[in-house]
Amino acid sequence: DAGITQSPRHKVTETGTPVTLRCHQTENHRYMYWYRQDPGHGLRLIHYSYGVKDTDKGEVSDGYSVSRSKTEDFLLTLESATSSQTSVYFCAISESAVNTEAFFGQGTRLTVV
């Protein structure tokens, strides 16, 4: 199994509070991604990183920011959580560009009340 650890695994937070989710990898892969999974929408890309300090937006990036200060860590921050951000969040990694397999972490279930 790919060495990907997400923390926390479960979190309940209140509307308006900031929340940070962490993804840690031990594979030294260059690319890291954050997806969210919602019923009826499948998994959708929030943000991704293609190197330390190199990040860009995905298709559902509003309300989220990311940071990558080290190869192994990719943080997802909800600046002010809303109920619409209740979801399961998955981190993924891939080794190189284009023709490469992606591996997913265990997921973080976030509930915003």
Add this chain to the structure above:
Amino acid sequence: GIQVEQSPPDLILQEGANSTLRCNFSDSVNNLQWFHQNPWGQLINLFYIPSGTKQNGRLSATTVATERYSLLYISSSQTTDSGVYFCAVVREILTGGGNKLTFGTGTQLKVEL
């Protein structure tokens, strides 16, 4: 964007039965993966198969890229095969070379004794 459709949406099997899951995609792709999401929510890599045929134990997959479909075969199904099977394709290459996975809607499989 690319459309990914999976069929059937739901499937109930008796243990020991065989099944075929289908993934159709609307445009050419750079790669394709099959995942199993188990009842605990974990996404497990099954196949990385942009074209051709691969086998892994009781599972095999075939992708015919020119005709824009992929098939996942499950033989001698077991209760542990239950869960959701996702097909995911890469059509869009992101800034910096990362891959955006576009997921299908999934096939919910239940294997009964």
